[in-house]
Amino acid sequence: MLFRSSFLLTTFLLSIPKRSNFAMGEISNSTGLSGIHSVAYVTTPSEDVAKKLAHGLVTEKLAACVNIVPKVTSVYFWEGKVNEDNEAMMIIKTRTSKVDELTDYVRKNHPYSVCEVISMKIDNGNEPYLKWISENVP
Numbered sequence: 203m204l205f206r207s208s209f210l211l212t213t214f215l216l217s218i219p220k221r222s223n224f225a226m227g228e229i230s231n232s233t234g235l236s237g238i239h240s241v242a243y244v245t246t247p248s249e250d251v252a253k254k255l256a257h258g259l260v261t262e263k264l265a266a267c268v269n270i271v272p273k274v275t276s277v278y279f280w281e282g283k284v285n286e287d288n289e290a291m292m293i294i295k296t297r298t299s300k301v302d303e304l305t306d307y308v309r310k311n312h313p314y315s316v317c318e319v320i321s322m323k324i325d326n327g328n329e330p331y332l333k334w335i336s337e338n339v340p
Contacts, residue, residue: 235329235332235333236323236324236325236326237298237323237324237325238297238298238299238324238332238336239295239296239297239298239323239324239327239332239335239336240295240296240297240298240301240321240322240323240324241293241294241295241296241321241322241324242265242292242293242294242296242301242304242305242319242320242321243291243292243293243294243318243319243320243321244291244292244294244308244312244317244318244319245274245276245289245290245291245292245317245318246289246290246291246292246312246313246314246317247287247289247290247313247314248289248290249270249272249290251290251312251313252268252270252272252290252291252292253270254311255268255292255308255311255312256268256270256292256294258307258311259294259296259304259307259308262307263338263339263340264296264300264303264304264307264339265294265295265296265300265304265339266295266296266334266335266337266338266339267294267295267335267338268292268293268294268295269292269293270290270291270292270293271290271291271292271293272290273288273289273290274288274289274290274291275287275288275289276288276289295335296321296335296339297335297336297339298321298323300339301321304319305319
């Protein structure tokens with residue numbers, strides 16, 4: 203009787219629909235989209251510089267979207283001392299395969315001698331949005 207009860211309980215538990223990441227608008231690693239897209243962060247001395255870079259990145263199909271946060275405070279060590287500056291932050295959505303090209307573009311068009319360009323792969327997200335990035339950054 204114990205075997206039959208365990209079997210019935212297991213069968214019942216397996217039949218309960220599980221909460222799906224896909225149903226919640228997220229993707230999982232099993233969809234094959236994990237790591238294809240990245241978010242890059244770039245700081246600039248002003249919002250105007252960020253807008254100019256953003257327009258170039260989108261026009262050149264190196265980014266699908268760039269969000270500009272107009273005022274961030276950066277505290278950093280440079281040339282032997284601690285500095286504090288107001289900057290603009292760019293949040294750039296792109297394909298991972300385009301990050302090197304994106305970095306080259308920023309380096310060539312950025313006023314800093316050493317500009318920040320860092321990126322992270324996107325492992326999960328809204329699948330339609332990630333597909334939109336792919337459509338806009340071939």
